[in-house]
Amino acid sequence: MLASPTPLHIPDGFLSITVSLLFWVVTIAVLSVAVRRTESVDEKQVPLMGIMAAFIFAAQMINFPVAGGTSGHLLGGALAAIVLGPWAGMLVMTAVIGVQGLLLQDGGLLVMGANLLNMGLLTSAIGFGLYRSTQGRQRKLKLGVAGFAAWLSVMAGALATSLQLWLSGTARLDIVLPAMLGIHAVIGIGETLITVAALAFIFRTRPDLLEQTEGPARGGRGWIVVGALISLAVLILSPLASTDPDGLERVASDLGFLSQGTEAPFKILSNYSFPILGEGALSTIVAGLIGILVVAAIVILITRSRKTQPH
Numbered sequence: 001m002l003a004s005p006t007p008l009h010i011p012d013g014f015l016s017i018t019v020s021l022l023f024w025v026v027t028i029a030v031l032s033v034a035v036r037r038t039e040s041v042d043e044k045q046v047p048l049m050g051i052m053a054a055f056i057f058a059a060q061m062i063n064f065p066v067a068g069g070t071s072g073h074l075l076g077g078a079l080a081a082i083v084l085g086p087w088a089g090m091l092v093m094t095a096v097i098g099v100q101g102l103l104l105q106d107g108g109l110l111v112m113g114a115n116l117l118n119m120g121l122l123t124s125a126i127g128f129g130l131y132r133s134t135q136g137r138q139r140k141l142k143l144g145v146a147g148f149a150a151w152l153s154v155m156a157g158a159l160a161t162s163l164q165l166w167l168s169g170t171a172r173l174d175i176v177l178p179a180m181l182g183i184h185a186v187i188g189i190g191e192t193l194i195t196v197a198a199l200a201f202i203f204r205t206r207p208d209l210l211e212q213t214e215g216p217a218r219g220g221r222g223w224i225v226v227g228a229l230i231s232l233a234v235l236i237l238s239p240l241a242s243t244d245p246d247g248l249e250r251v252a253s254d255l256g257f258l259s260q261g262t263e264a265p266f267k268i269l270s271n272y273s274f275p276i277l278g279e280g281a282l283s284t285i286v287a288g289l290i291g292i293l294v295v296a297a298i299v300i301l302i303t304r305s306r307k308t309q310p311h
Contacts, residue, residue, distance in 0.1 A: 015114060059076060067243055075123050081095055130145055269287040
C-alpha cells in the first residue's frame with residue numbers, strides 16, 4: 001500500500017517521465033543560482049540556517065485537521081525566505097524535501113524535482129518577494145503581508161501540482177485544478193497562522209532577523225539554542241498529528257488516480273518510523289530526530305563548503 005504523502009508531496013507514478021525530467025531541469029537551474037548567491041554567507045549565519053531547516057522539518061511532521069476530514073501541515077518556504085532571504089530559504093527547503101524523500105520515502109525520487117519546485121522554490125520566492133515590499137512599514141502590515149504570502153505560496157504549489165498532473169495526463173485540468181485549489185485554500189489558512197505566529201515571536205525576541213533585505217540573517221548562540229529547543233518540542237508533539245488524508249491524497253482518491261502512486265524501491269525510515277521500534281509514538285519521534293539532525297547537518301555542511309571553495 002502506498003505510504004501517505006504529505007500535502008503537495010507527489011509520489012512516483014503521478015507524473016509522466018517527461019514531465020518529471022522537465023521539472024528536474026527547471027529545479028536544477030534555479031538551485032544553481034541559489035547556490036551561487038549564497039556563497040557569501042557569513043559564518044554566523046550558517047547555524048541559523050540549520051536551525052530553520054530543523055524547525056521546518058519538525059513542523060512538517062505535524063498534520064493539522066481541516067474541513068471535510070482532510071489534513072494539512074506547514075510548508076515553510078515563505079517563513080524560511082522571510083527570515084533567511086530567498087536563496088538561502090531555497091537551499092533550506094531543498095534539504096528538507098530532499099531528506100524527506102531519500103531518508104523517509106516521503107515523496108517520489110523521480111518526481112523530486114517537481115516537489116522541490118512546488119514546495120520549496122516557489123514558496124520561497126513568493127514569501128520573500130511579497131514581504132520585501134513591506135520594507136520600512138509597520139510590523140502589523142509586515143505580519144499581514146507575510147500571512148498572505150504564506151497562504152499564496154500554498155496556492156501556488158497546488159496550482160503547479162495541478163498543472164503537472166494535467167501535463168502528465170493523470171487528470172483533467174478543469175477537474176483537478178478547482179479540487180486542488182479549493183482544498184489547499186483551507187490548508188493555506190493553517191500555513192498563514194503558523195507563519196504569522198512564528199514571525200510575531202521573532203519580532204518580539206530578535207527583530208533584527210527580519211530587517212535584512214538581502215541574504216540570511218545573523219543568529220546569536222542564545223537564539224540557536226532556543227530554536228533547537230523549539231524544534232525538539234515540536235518533534236515530541238508529532239505523534240499527535242492528524243491521520244486524516246492530506247490535500248493531494250484526498251484529491252487523488254476522489255478523482256481515482258491514487259492507485260497510480262508507487263512506493264520507493266527501498267525503505268529506510270519509511271512512514272516516519274524507526275524500523276527497530278516498529279510503529280508508535282517513540283518510533284516516530286526517533287525517526288524525526290534522525291531526520292532533523294541529518295537535514296540540519298546537510299544545510300550547514302553545504303553552506304560551509306561553498307564558503308571554503310576558491311572563486
